[in-house]
Amino acid sequence: MPSLAYPVPTDLSPATVKNTASLFRIVTLALISGAAIASRLFSIINFESVIHEFDPWFNYRATRVLASKGFYEFWNWFDPTAWYPLGRVVGGTVYPGLMATSGVIYYLLQALNLPVDIRNICVLLAPGFSAFTAWATYMFTKEMKDESAGLLAAAFIGIAPGYISRSVAGSYDNEAIAIFLLMFTFYLWIKALKLGSALYGTIAAVFYFYMVAAWGGYVFITNMIPVHALVLIFMGRFSHRLYVAYCSWYAIGTLSSMQVPFVGFQPVSTSEHMGALGVFGLLQLVAFANLVRSHVSSQNFQKLLRIAVVAIGALGASAFVFLTYTGKIAPWTGRFYSLWDTGYAKKYIPIIASVSEHQPTAWPSFFMDLQMLMFLFPAGVILCFRELRDEHLFVIIYAVLSSYFAGVMVRLMLTLTPVVCVSAAIALSSLLDVYLNPVEPDEEQDAVAQPAKSGPADAAPSTASSKSTSSTRGIFGIDTRLVVVFNTLWMLSFFVFHCTYVTSTAYSSPSVVLASQGQDGSQHIIDDFREAYYWLRQNTEEDAVVMSWWDYGYQIAGMADRPTLVDNNTWNNTHIATVGKAMSSSEENAYPILRKHDVEYVLVIFGGLIGYSGDDINKFLWMVRIAQGVWPDEIQESNYFTPRGEYRVDENASKTMKESLMYKMSYYRFADLFGGNQAVDRVRNQHAPKNIELGLPRRGVHVRKLDRPYLPSQERGHARAGSEERERL
Amino acid sequence: MFSIRRWCLLALSVASLLCADAKSSTGDSVLVVVDPKNQDQYSTFFEGLKDGGYDLTFRSPKAEGPVVIEDDAPNFAHVILLAPEARNLGKDITPQSIVQLLSRKTNVIVALPTKQSPLHSLAAEFSLILPPPNTPLISYFPKRDTPSTLIPIKIEDHSSPALTKHIEPVWFSGIPASLGSNPLLVPILRAPSESFASETTVTSGSADAVADSVERGGEGLWAGSSLSLVTGFQATNGARITFVGGAEIFSDELAQKETERHRQSGNAAFSREVAAWTFQENLVLRIDKVEHHPVNATEPNEQYTNNDQVVFSTYISKWNPTKGKWEPYSGLKDLQLEFTMLDPFIRTSLPPVRGAPGKYSTSFRAPDRHGVFKFVVDYKRKGWTSLESSTTVPVVPPRHDGYPRFLSAAWPYYTGAISTSVAFFLFSTIWLAGEVNERKRSKGSKAE
Structure with a gap:
C-alpha cells in the first residue's frame, strides 16, 4: 500500500474526476487563447489599428485586391506599378495562403452581414491564429506526453515573445498563420505515424499544402519529416505505420503543393525537396525488402537483399548528384548556403546580408525571446531520450535542427520557439508530476523512476483506498513538495511578467508610426513616414515613378499608391543594383539612369535632424556594395571612405561620397535649419556640410522634378533594440 | 484622356487665333526691344511682320516696361532683341530671363553685337562659340565696291531646313559663330567658304594674317563655310530662338541694296523667313x-x-x-x-x-x-x-486559362496517366474477383 503525502478526496467517482479534468482543460485552453490574443493587442492600444513594417503592407495591398476583385483576378494580377518598368506577376510570385485566408474570412463575415473592414481582418488575423497555434501545440504535446504538458506548452507558446515578435496585431505577415500550420502539420504527422493511418497522413498532406501556400518556410516541414523517417529507418524502427503515414503524406502533399503557382515544379526539380523524394524511394525499397524477406528464409538471399537495397540506395544518391551536376536539378540557393556558412552571404550575395534579420542571432535575444524556457529546453529534450518513442525522436531532431538554424539567422528563432515550448513543457510537467503526485513511494522504490505517465488525476482514484498517514517532513514530505512547487509557480509567474514586459515594450511598435518619450514621460507620436507617403499621394501625378531604396517599396505602393522601381520582394538583384548605382553616382551619371526609368521623384529618408539611425545614409554602404556587385568598374566601396578608412559625412568625407546623389539629397539645405550655427548630424554625431548644390541639369530647357520629403524621426531607446531586428543594416 | 483634353483646349485657342488673323501657331504679340533712334532703319522688317498679322510692341533698351515676364507668365508670345549696341537691354532682360522665356515657350530672335556683351554668354549656353570681340566676318570675294565686312551671300535652295522658299542672295554684316555639337541647333545661314572672322585693322585683316594662323594649325582661325551666321535653336519644349550675327541683315538699307545689277537683295524675304521659322509659323x-x-x-x-x-x-x-x-x-x-x-x-x-x-x-x-x-x-x-x-x-502574361489546354506534344504523358489508371482499375477488379474465386475454391476443396 503506497502512502500519501497529503490527503486526497476519496468519495469521487472516476467519471466525475474525468469530466472535471476535461472541463478544466477546456476552460484553461480558452483562457490561454484569450491571453494569447490579448497580449498581442498592445500595438493597437498603444498606437492604432495599422499595418506594420514593410512586407505586411504588400500582403495587405494584395488582400485588398483579392477582397475587391475576387480570387481569379488576384491569381492573374499583374502589378505594373511594382518593379517599374518590369512589373510583377503577383499571382505567380506570391504565397497566396495568407491573403486567401483573410479573403475567406472577409467573405464569410460579409455573408453573415457583418460589414467588417478588410484592414481590421488583416490586423487581427495574427492574434487570432495565435490562439489556434496554442491549441495545435497542445495537441502536439499531448501526443508527446499528456494533457497537462500540453496545457503548459499551449500557455508557453501563447505568450512566448519569440513567437509574439511575428504575430502582434498588425504584423500581417506569412508567419502569422504559418506557425499554426507548422505545428498542426507536425501533430497530424505524429498522429499518422502513431496510428499508421492513411487518413491522418492525408490530412497532414492537406495542411502541408496549406502551409506551402502560406509560407516559404514550408521547406522546413519538407525536410523535417523525411529526416525523421530516415532516422527511424536507420534505427531499425521501420514499420508499416511509418510506410503508410509517410507515403500518403508525401504523395498527396507533393502533388498538392505543386498546385501553388509560385512553387510549381520545384518539388521535383530543386535540391531542397530532393531529400523528401529520396526518403520516399528508400521507403519503397525497404518495404519491398521486408516483404521479400518475410517470404524467403534463405540466409544468403537475405544478405543479397540487404546488399541490393544498399546498392540501389547508393545508385539513387549518385543519380541525384549527377542530375544536380548536369543542371537537371536546380542547385542549392544562396540563402541555403548562407545557413551553413554565415559569411557566405556577405561575400557573394550582399542583398541577403543587408537584411538584419538574416544576421546570426545574438545570445541575449535567446533569453529575451524565451526566458526560462531556454534552460528548461535541454531538460525536456533529455526527458525525450528517456522514453524515446518514435514521436520523441521527432522532438529531438526538431530541437537539434532548429537550434542550429536559430543560431544562424535571427528570423529562424521563430521555428525554434514551438519546440522550445514543447520540450520545456515536457520538462516542467514531469517535474510537477513528480512533486504533485500524492503517492509516497516505498523506501526501495527509486523516486526518479516514478512513471511520468501517472498524472495527479489518475493517481488520485488509484490510491483512494489507502489510509496511511501522510508525513509532513522528509524527502517525500509536504514541505519539500511545497518548496519545489512554489518555486516553479514563482518562475512561471515571472515568465508571464517578462513576456508581458517584452511584448509591450519591444515587439509592439508598428515601425511606420514611432513613439518617443519626453523627459517628463509624456509620449510623442512621430508619424513622419505616413505624412511623407501621403504627401506623395496628394501632390504627385498618379503615374509618377518614385525611386527609393527597396526597403520603402512596399510602403510607397501601399500608402502612396505610386509606381516604385524596387521593393521588398528582392527578386531582381540587377534592378536593385541599378537603384544603388543611381544613388551612389554623381548627379551627371545618375540623371541618365533616372531618365531611362522615367523616375520623377526620389525619396530619401534622412534622420540626422533628430537622430533616427535607420536612415538612408546609414544604409548607403549597402547600396554601394550591391551596386559594386554588378558594376565593379564604376562603383567601388573604398571610394566612399576617407583615406583613413572612416565613414564620414562631414567636411572630411571623400570626394565620391560628397558627389553622390544620396549624400547631396540628404544634406541639401540641411544647414539652413540651424540658422547659421554649425549644423550637426545627430545620428552620426558629425558636423553636417554646408552649401550643398543640388544642380538641376539644364539640357536645353528642361525642368526636372526631384523631390525630397524630409523625414526626420526620433531616437530609439535601448528598450526597443529588439524591434530593430527588421531594420536593414 | 488628359492629352485629348489638352488638345481640345489648344484647338479652342487656335480657333480664337483664327479670328485675330494670326499666322504663328503660338500667338501674335511681339515685343521688339529696339533703340527708338534706330527703329526706322528696320521698317521693312516690321511692316512685313505687321502684314503677317503680328501685333508689335516697341520698347527702348532703357525703358523699364512693358516687362517680358509678369507673375511667372510671359507677356508676349515672341520677343525680338534688335538693340545689339545697347550696353543693357533692361532690368528684366538678362540671359537668365531669356532662358526663362524659352522655358515658358516664348520665341526669341537675338541680334548679336560685335562688341562684348551679356548676349555673348547667352549664346555660349546654346553651344554657339563666338569669336573674340570685335572680330566681324570678312570676305574679299566677290570683288565689289562695298567694305569687306559687308558680304553678299548666296543661298542655295534647301540649304537649311528652316528656309522653305527660294531666296535671292542676301547682304550680311556681323559676326559668325562656330557651332557646338548640340543636336538642337539649326543653322540657317552659313558663311561663304572664302570668308573669315578677323579684326578690322589693316594688318590683321589682311590675307597674311589668315595664312599665319593656318600655319599655326588653325588656332584662332574663324573661317569657312562651317561657320554659321544665323543660327536657330529649338528647345525641347518646342520654343525657338534664333541668333543673328548682326542686326543689319534686317535693315531697310540692305533690303533695298542690289547684290547684282538690277537684282534686289533677298534680305527682306530672308528676314521674313527667319521670323516665320522662329515664331513657329513654318515646320510646326x-x-x-x-x-x-x-x-x-x-x-x-x-x-x-x-x-x-x-x-x-x-x-x-x-x-x-x-x-x-x-x-x-x-x-x-x-x-x-x-x-x-x-x-x-x-x-x-x-x-x-x-x-x-x-x-x-x-x-x-x-x-x-x-x-x-x-x-x-x-x-x-x-x-x-x-x-x-x-x-x-x-x-x-496570359491568364491562368489563357494557355492551350491540350498539347499534342503531351500525348505520351496523357497516355501514361490514362493507361496507369485503367491498369490500376483492371488490376483491382481482377484482384478482388480472383480473391473470391480462390476462397470459393478453398471452401469447395474443404467441403470435398
Whole structure:
C-alpha cells in the first residue's frame, strides 16, 4: 500500500474526476487563447489599428485586391506599378495562403452581414491564429506526453515573445498563420505515424499544402519529416505505420503543393525537396525488402537483399548528384548556403546580408525571446531520450535542427520557439508530476523512476483506498513538495511578467508610426513616414515613378499608391543594383539612369535632424556594395571612405561620397535649419556640410522634378533594440 | 484622356487665333526691344511682320516696361532683341530671363553685337562659340565696291531646313559663330567658304594674317563655310530662338541694296523667313492624338497579353500659316514607332495611311515578355518641331486559362496517366474477383 503525502478526496467517482479534468482543460485552453490574443493587442492600444513594417503592407495591398476583385483576378494580377518598368506577376510570385485566408474570412463575415473592414481582418488575423497555434501545440504535446504538458506548452507558446515578435496585431505577415500550420502539420504527422493511418497522413498532406501556400518556410516541414523517417529507418524502427503515414503524406502533399503557382515544379526539380523524394524511394525499397524477406528464409538471399537495397540506395544518391551536376536539378540557393556558412552571404550575395534579420542571432535575444524556457529546453529534450518513442525522436531532431538554424539567422528563432515550448513543457510537467503526485513511494522504490505517465488525476482514484498517514517532513514530505512547487509557480509567474514586459515594450511598435518619450514621460507620436507617403499621394501625378531604396517599396505602393522601381520582394538583384548605382553616382551619371526609368521623384529618408539611425545614409554602404556587385568598374566601396578608412559625412568625407546623389539629397539645405550655427548630424554625431548644390541639369530647357520629403524621426531607446531586428543594416 | 483634353483646349485657342488673323501657331504679340533712334532703319522688317498679322510692341533698351515676364507668365508670345549696341537691354532682360522665356515657350530672335556683351554668354549656353570681340566676318570675294565686312551671300535652295522658299542672295554684316555639337541647333545661314572672322585693322585683316594662323594649325582661325551666321535653336519644349550675327541683315538699307545689277537683295524675304521659322509659323507639327487597340477591335485594351497583335495609330497635324490653322499632314515618310521597356523591343516604321489624312498606323505583335511597355513616337528632325509621344501600357502574361489546354506534344504523358489508371482499375477488379474465386475454391476443396 503506497502512502500519501497529503490527503486526497476519496468519495469521487472516476467519471466525475474525468469530466472535471476535461472541463478544466477546456476552460484553461480558452483562457490561454484569450491571453494569447490579448497580449498581442498592445500595438493597437498603444498606437492604432495599422499595418506594420514593410512586407505586411504588400500582403495587405494584395488582400485588398483579392477582397475587391475576387480570387481569379488576384491569381492573374499583374502589378505594373511594382518593379517599374518590369512589373510583377503577383499571382505567380506570391504565397497566396495568407491573403486567401483573410479573403475567406472577409467573405464569410460579409455573408453573415457583418460589414467588417478588410484592414481590421488583416490586423487581427495574427492574434487570432495565435490562439489556434496554442491549441495545435497542445495537441502536439499531448501526443508527446499528456494533457497537462500540453496545457503548459499551449500557455508557453501563447505568450512566448519569440513567437509574439511575428504575430502582434498588425504584423500581417506569412508567419502569422504559418506557425499554426507548422505545428498542426507536425501533430497530424505524429498522429499518422502513431496510428499508421492513411487518413491522418492525408490530412497532414492537406495542411502541408496549406502551409506551402502560406509560407516559404514550408521547406522546413519538407525536410523535417523525411529526416525523421530516415532516422527511424536507420534505427531499425521501420514499420508499416511509418510506410503508410509517410507515403500518403508525401504523395498527396507533393502533388498538392505543386498546385501553388509560385512553387510549381520545384518539388521535383530543386535540391531542397530532393531529400523528401529520396526518403520516399528508400521507403519503397525497404518495404519491398521486408516483404521479400518475410517470404524467403534463405540466409544468403537475405544478405543479397540487404546488399541490393544498399546498392540501389547508393545508385539513387549518385543519380541525384549527377542530375544536380548536369543542371537537371536546380542547385542549392544562396540563402541555403548562407545557413551553413554565415559569411557566405556577405561575400557573394550582399542583398541577403543587408537584411538584419538574416544576421546570426545574438545570445541575449535567446533569453529575451524565451526566458526560462531556454534552460528548461535541454531538460525536456533529455526527458525525450528517456522514453524515446518514435514521436520523441521527432522532438529531438526538431530541437537539434532548429537550434542550429536559430543560431544562424535571427528570423529562424521563430521555428525554434514551438519546440522550445514543447520540450520545456515536457520538462516542467514531469517535474510537477513528480512533486504533485500524492503517492509516497516505498523506501526501495527509486523516486526518479516514478512513471511520468501517472498524472495527479489518475493517481488520485488509484490510491483512494489507502489510509496511511501522510508525513509532513522528509524527502517525500509536504514541505519539500511545497518548496519545489512554489518555486516553479514563482518562475512561471515571472515568465508571464517578462513576456508581458517584452511584448509591450519591444515587439509592439508598428515601425511606420514611432513613439518617443519626453523627459517628463509624456509620449510623442512621430508619424513622419505616413505624412511623407501621403504627401506623395496628394501632390504627385498618379503615374509618377518614385525611386527609393527597396526597403520603402512596399510602403510607397501601399500608402502612396505610386509606381516604385524596387521593393521588398528582392527578386531582381540587377534592378536593385541599378537603384544603388543611381544613388551612389554623381548627379551627371545618375540623371541618365533616372531618365531611362522615367523616375520623377526620389525619396530619401534622412534622420540626422533628430537622430533616427535607420536612415538612408546609414544604409548607403549597402547600396554601394550591391551596386559594386554588378558594376565593379564604376562603383567601388573604398571610394566612399576617407583615406583613413572612416565613414564620414562631414567636411572630411571623400570626394565620391560628397558627389553622390544620396549624400547631396540628404544634406541639401540641411544647414539652413540651424540658422547659421554649425549644423550637426545627430545620428552620426558629425558636423553636417554646408552649401550643398543640388544642380538641376539644364539640357536645353528642361525642368526636372526631384523631390525630397524630409523625414526626420526620433531616437530609439535601448528598450526597443529588439524591434530593430527588421531594420536593414 | 488628359492629352485629348489638352488638345481640345489648344484647338479652342487656335480657333480664337483664327479670328485675330494670326499666322504663328503660338500667338501674335511681339515685343521688339529696339533703340527708338534706330527703329526706322528696320521698317521693312516690321511692316512685313505687321502684314503677317503680328501685333508689335516697341520698347527702348532703357525703358523699364512693358516687362517680358509678369507673375511667372510671359507677356508676349515672341520677343525680338534688335538693340545689339545697347550696353543693357533692361532690368528684366538678362540671359537668365531669356532662358526663362524659352522655358515658358516664348520665341526669341537675338541680334548679336560685335562688341562684348551679356548676349555673348547667352549664346555660349546654346553651344554657339563666338569669336573674340570685335572680330566681324570678312570676305574679299566677290570683288565689289562695298567694305569687306559687308558680304553678299548666296543661298542655295534647301540649304537649311528652316528656309522653305527660294531666296535671292542676301547682304550680311556681323559676326559668325562656330557651332557646338548640340543636336538642337539649326543653322540657317552659313558663311561663304572664302570668308573669315578677323579684326578690322589693316594688318590683321589682311590675307597674311589668315595664312599665319593656318600655319599655326588653325588656332584662332574663324573661317569657312562651317561657320554659321544665323543660327536657330529649338528647345525641347518646342520654343525657338534664333541668333543673328548682326542686326543689319534686317535693315531697310540692305533690303533695298542690289547684290547684282538690277537684282534686289533677298534680305527682306530672308528676314521674313527667319521670323516665320522662329515664331513657329513654318515646320510646326503636332500629334493630335494617339490610339492603340488590338487587331479586330476599336477600343483600347487596358493591358495587352504577350503575343497579342496590336494596332497603333497616331494623327499628326501641321500648322498652315497662310490659313492660320492646323491641317492633317501625311507628308512624314520616316516616322517610327518604338515599343520599349528600358530598351526598344520593337522598332518599326509608322507609315501614313492612304485615304486617311494625317493618320499614321502600324500593327505588330507584342513581345513575349511581360512588363510595362511604352509606345514611343520620337520624331526629331532639324528645323521641325520635335514630336514626342509616350503611352504607357502593361503587357501581361496570359491568364491562368489563357494557355492551350491540350498539347499534342503531351500525348505520351496523357497516355501514361490514362493507361496507369485503367491498369490500376483492371488490376483491382481482377484482384478482388480472383480473391473470391480462390476462397470459393478453398471452401469447395474443404467441403470435398
